[in-house]
Amino acid sequence: MKKILVLLVLTLSITYTNAQSAEARGLEIAKAAEKADLGFGSSIVDLKMTLKNKNGQTSERSLTTKTLELTEDGDKSLIVFNSPKDVKGTSTLTFTHKIGSDDQWLFLPSIKRVKRISSNNKSGPFVGSEFAYEDLSSQEVEKYTYKFLEEKGDLLIVEQDPVDPKSGYTRRVITYNKSKGYRIETAEFYDRKNALLKTLTYSDYKLYKNKFWRASKFHMVNHQSNKETILNFNNYNFEANLTDDDFTQAALQRAGK
Amino acid sequence: MRINKFILSLGLFLMCFFLFSQDKKVSHDFELEIGTEYRYFLDEGQFNGQKQHFPSLSIQPEYAIDWNDGEESLNAAAFFRLDVDDPRTHWDIRELYYQKSKDNWEFNVGLKKVFWGVIESSHLVDIINQTDAVESFDGEQKLGQPMAQFVLTTNKIGTFNFFYLPYHRKRTFSGEKGRFRFPIVIDKDDIGYESNAEEWHQDFAFRWSHYFGAFDIGVSHFYGTGREPLFMFDTTGNINAFYPIINQTGLDLQATHNAFLWKLESIYRNADAQDFLAFAAGLEYTFSNIDGNGLDIGLLGEYLYDERDELALNAFQNDVFFGSRIAFNDTQDTSILLGGIADLESSSKIFSIEASRRFGSSWTAEIETRLFSSIDTNEFILTNFKDDSFFKLSISRFF
Numbered sequence: 001m002k003k004i005l006v007l008l009v010l011t012l013s014i015t016y017t018n019a020q021s022a023e024a025r026g027l028e029i030a031k032a033a034e035k036a037d038l039g040f041g042s043s044i045v046d047l048k049m050t051l052k053n054k055n056g057q058t059s060e061r062s063l064t065t066k067t068l069e070l071t072e073d074g075d076k077s078l079i080v081f082n083s084p085k086d087v088k089g090t091s092t093l094t095f096t097h098k099i100g101s102d103d104q105w106l107f108l109p110s111i112k113r114v115k116r117i118s119s120n121n122k123s124g125p126f127v128g129s130e131f132a133y134e135d136l137s138s139q140e141v142e143k144y145t146y147k148f149l150e151e152k153g154d155l156l157i158v159e160q161d162p163v164d165p166k167s168g169y170t171r172r173v174i175t176y177n178k179s180k181g182y183r184i185e186t187a188e189f190y191d192r193k194n195a196l197l198k199t200l201t202y203s204d205y206k207l208y209k210n211k212f213w214r215a216s217k218f219h220m221v222n223h224q225s226n227k228e229t230i231l232n233f234n235n236y237n238f239e240a241n242l243t244d245d246d247f248t249q250a251a252l253q254r255a256g257k
Numbered sequence: 258m259r260i261n262k263f264i265l266s267l268g269l270f271l272m273c274f275f276l277f278s279q280d281k282k283v284s285h286d287f288e289l290e291i292g293t294e295y296r297y298f299l300d301e302g303q304f305n306g307q308k309q310h311f312p313s314l315s316i317q318p319e320y321a322i323d324w325n326d327g328e329e330s331l332n333a334a335a336f337f338r339l340d341v342d343d344p345r346t347h348w349d350i351r352e353l354y355y356q357k358s359k360d361n362w363e364f365n366v367g368l369k370k371v372f373w374g375v376i377e378s379s380h381l382v383d384i385i386n387q388t389d390a391v392e393s394f395d396g397e398q399k400l401g402q403p404m405a406q407f408v409l410t411t412n413k414i415g416t417f418n419f420f421y422l423p424y425h426r427k428r429t430f431s432g433e434k435g436r437f438r439f440p441i442v443i444d445k446d447d448i449g450y451e452s453n454a455e456e457w458h459q460d461f462a463f464r465w466s467h468y469f470g471a472f473d474i475g476v477s478h479f480y481g482t483g484r485e486p487l488f489m490f491d492t493t494g495n496i497n498a499f500y501p502i503i504n505q506t507g508l509d510l511q512a513t514h515n516a517f518l519w520k521l522e523s524i525y526r527n528a529d530a531q532d533f534l535a536f537a538a539g540l541e542y543t544f545s546n547i548d549g550n551g552l553d554i555g556l557l558g559e560y561l562y563d564e565r566d567e568l569a570l571n572a573f574q575n576d577v578f579f580g581s582r583i584a585f586n587d588t589q590d591t592s593i594l595l596g597g598i599a600d601l602e603s604s605s606k607i608f609s610i611e612a613s614r615r616f617g618s619s620w621t622a623e624i625e626t627r628l629f630s631s632i633d634t635n636e637f638i639l640t641n642f643k644d645d646s647f648f649k650l651s652i653s654r655f656f
Contacts, residue, residue: 051588059588059618085288085655086621087590101515103468111397112372116473120516121545124553128588168546191549245361248410249466254358257321257332 026146026158033182034141040212042068042242046234051129054226061087061127066255067138068242074098075138076247080255081127091256093247094119096138105249107256114249123168130198130220130229132168135189144172154179170194180205183213191224198222208238283324290317294651300644304440306433313340317351330356334401338392342435344445345391351401363408368401371420373464373477375511375520376537378559378578378598382507382522384479385462387426394437394627400426415467422460425450425482425500436645443498448486451501451529458482458502471514477507487530501528516543520559533564539578551586557596575601589615603633619656625649 049061062083068076074096081090089109096102102119122134144160151157156176162169173188184202191197204216218231245251296311315338323330334352338345354367371385379396386399405421427445431438452458460481467474483503491497505526512519523536539559547554557580565574580596594611608630613623625648632643 053588084615084618085290086615086619086653088288103470111399112370113374114372115375116468116511116513116518118513118516118518118543121543121553123549124546125551125586128551128586128590168549243360244412245410248361248416250358250363250408250410250416254356254363257330257356 022148023146025148026160027141029148029156029158029176029182030141030144030146030160033176033184036181036183037212038069038071040069040209040238042066042238042240042246044235044237044240044242045214048232048234049127049129050230050232052228052230059084066240066242066246068244068247074102074140076244077138078247078252078255089256091252092117093249093252094137095247096140098140098142102137105252107252109256112253114252120166122164122166130222130225130227131218131231134162134164134167134169135200135220149173155185156182168192169197181211181213183215196223206236208236212238282326283322284327286319286321288319289656290319290653291315291656292317292651292653294649296647296649298436298645298647300646302436303641303644304438307436307438308341308434311341311345313338313345315339328358332356340391342391342432344429344432345435347391347429349389349400351399353401361410363406365404365406365408368403369406370399370401371404371406372399373475373507373509374522375473375509375518376522376539376559377541377557377580378539378596379522379537379561381524381535381537382475382477382509384477384484384505384507385420385422387428387484389429391429391431391435402426415465418462418464418466420460420462420464422462422481423457425456425458425460427456427500428484428486436647437642439641448498448500450482451499452482456482471512473511473513475507475509477509479503479505479507483526483528487528489530501530503528516545517541531565535561535563535565537561541582543582546586551584553582553584553586555582555584556580557582561598577601600633600636603636604631605633605636605639606630619654621653621655623649623651623653625651 044064044066047063047065049063051059060083061081064080064082066078070076076096077094079092081087091107093105094102104117104119106115106117107113108115123132125131126133126136143163145163147159149157149159154177156178158174158176160172160174168191169189170192171190175185176182177185183205186202187200188196189198189200199221201219202215202217203219205213206216207213214233214236216233220229222228292315294313294315296313298309301309315336317334317336319334321330321332332352332354335348336351337348340346350368352367352369354365354369357364372383373385374380374382385404386402388396389398389400390396392398402422403424407419409417427448429445430443433442450456450458458481460479462477462479464475464477481502482500486498487501489497503526505524507524508522510521518541520540521536521538523534525534526532537559539557541555541557543553543555545553557578559578561576561578563574576598578596578598580594583593585591591614592612596609597606599606608628610624610626613621615621628646629643632639634640
């Protein structure tokens with residue numbers, strides 16, 4: 001009896017240590033990935049978005065994204081729509097926060113109005129695509145809790161549970177590539193009922209400034225609706241040396257004019 | 258046609274400026290929107306000559322050129338409309354300005370549009386541009402305003418906007434065939450100025466804006482010729498209308514908390530003939546991604562108060578507005594805005610529906626309906642519009 005008890009305690013403690021280390025290792029990997037991408041400063045990139053419905057019909061939109069890296073708090077970003085033409089100039093300015101909700105402003109070029117908008121809608125689709133707002137916002141380590149799942153050669157697979165209850169997911173399963181600066185190869189998204197909702201595959205990676213891996217193509221497949229969205233990134237520019245002055249409401253209006 | 262001469266000389270000045278500023282890397286952008294529109298008024302007009310059917314055509318070219326790494330640009334946007342009603346057939350240079358920006362400042366000179374405010378059902382604080390009153394009922398279409406604007410953005414103490422506005426533009430009113438008019442057709446040239454300098458009275462405006470966490474605040478002041486004409490009765494009962502010299506201080510405030518937007522706009526306007534306070538307060542709440550497919554339903558509630566009472570040109574004196582904004586977030590950007598505004602002191606109500614959708618990649622269709630219901634005969638302005646309920650379909654092609 002005593003032996004069984006000891007065994008039980010031992011098993012429990014092993015399971016406990018294992019569980020803890022899985023969480024610690026998951027966090028460690030997320031931090032390593034963040035660190036590997038540290039120091040890019042700022043970037044400008046053109047983006048073509050192709051939306052495909054379940055019958056294969058496509059529609060396109062193009063946008064330009066400017067990002068400013070910040071370390072003490074989340075990144076700043078400015079997105080400008082170039083097409084479709086009826087929404088040309090519509091722009092958003094986002095200040096991501098590591099903790100708490102993001103600050104976001106929308107510029108409507110037809111009436112020249114800047115409107116502060118709620119960043120509450122995380123799970124909704126970004127301009128009708130299969131990307132939710134939360135899929136495209138700045139990925140801060142603090143926004144998830146982690147669990148290491150498995151290692152396959154250079155690939156590290158980590159489960160990430162969103163901290164924000166407004167997230168549309170119970171969890172994401174991320175595959176990192178350890179030998180390529182912890183870049184992400186695939187992401188699987190599980191909905192609130194814990195059913196597989198979407199798979200995102202990153203491809204055509206290019207190395208910038210000898211340090212920063214950027215995928216030229218994001219391919220999101222929604223398994224429940226059979227719709228797809230492809231993002232093609234072009235003309236990555238890491239030399240623009242953007243500053244806080246490029247991420248103000250005045251800059252937002254200039255971008256969309 | 259004095260404004261045309263003014264615009265022409267300004268254009269020539271900007272053109273010379275551009276030709277002499279040398280640069281290698283230049284980028285151009287040209288856009289064109291051609292729109293057709295059909296407005297159908299459900300009832301016959303209450304005044305002689307008013308039509309019921311208004312087919313119409315509009316053209317909107319836009320051109321922008323920038324150089325010097327985007328720090329300098331020249332921006333132009335023109336508008337032309339052909340309509341059944343003569344004054345609604347009009348053209349305007351919406352924008353024609355040179356912009357220079359560097360670090361945390363920006364300078365603009367030329368014709369430009371500027372919007373201030375947070376409220377949806379009225380725009381009290383917004384004063385820089387004259388309203389293109391024949392173009393739309395909601396007052397959101399504006400005429401280009403000649404200005405020199407300097408913007409300074411600071412990290413800690415907010416954004417400062419300074420405006421020098423050398424020229425005033427009059428509001429255009431509907432002609433004999435048009436709707437939304439008074440028993441007497443008002444010619445815009447019949448409305449004079451308080452100032453002897455007339456349209457050349459030199460006006461100034463200033464706005465400070467900032468944000469603190471969830472709060473966005475703006476405080477503004479305008480001195481010069483008002484954008485709204487003042488209607489006064491003289492001792493013999495005749496209407497005397499003119500553009501007064503005003504001082505107007507404005508406040509706009511929004512708190513953004515989770516899915517709630519809390520809003521407040523207020524103005525105090527002071528002229529020799531009139532002093533008044535007006536404010537609007539409201540909130541907006543959005544239920545987002547309701548069906549897991551992107552359907553957003555926003556609810557809006559606003560209260561409007563205007564001390565001017567029935568002389569207020571905007572017709573909202575002590576009114577409530579309820580609305581709903583429905584966005585499908587589909588590939589065609591389908592959206593619907595429903596609204597109703599009711600006078601708390603009378604039976605007057607206005608209902609509206611606005612819906613829009615894109616077709617293909619370069620066509621859009623829009624529907625707009627406004628219904629005037631139980632308009633009180635004591636409403637000084639609104640009673641003239643009581644039979645002006647309409648339905649509008651517009652289709653635009655973008656090039």
